[in-house]
Amino acid sequence: MPTQTPKRLTRSSTDNWIGGVCGGLAEYLGWNANLVRILFVASCLLPGPQFLLYIALWIIIPKR
Template sequence: MATTTLSRPSNNKWIAGVCGGLGERFGINANLIRLAFVLSCLLPGPQVVVYLVLWIIMPKKSSY
């Protein structure tokens, strides 16, 4: 089940949790998003910049 907010999880992250957060938000396996990101880096474009921006603007998921 997809969550309603976009946030970076504390348990499903490799670098910053961006792909894990996107996976939780849209109900997709985070590893598929990671694979798509790595493959997209082979193409020209601002992928790394978009990742960094998401890292900055996505809040950490509060754990309580």
């Protein structure tokens, strides 16, 4: 019986625009990277620390 390795959240090195955070989240969730980017940009219209969260994820999530 083959064992599956657990999914790890990493920044994308192939599907990245700025830091690879949205691409990495999309790969982890199995979503389209452009959808994640659109959701992030749309969330920026709401009050909150979205840019700080992005920068924190950029620092915390390891590059693949």
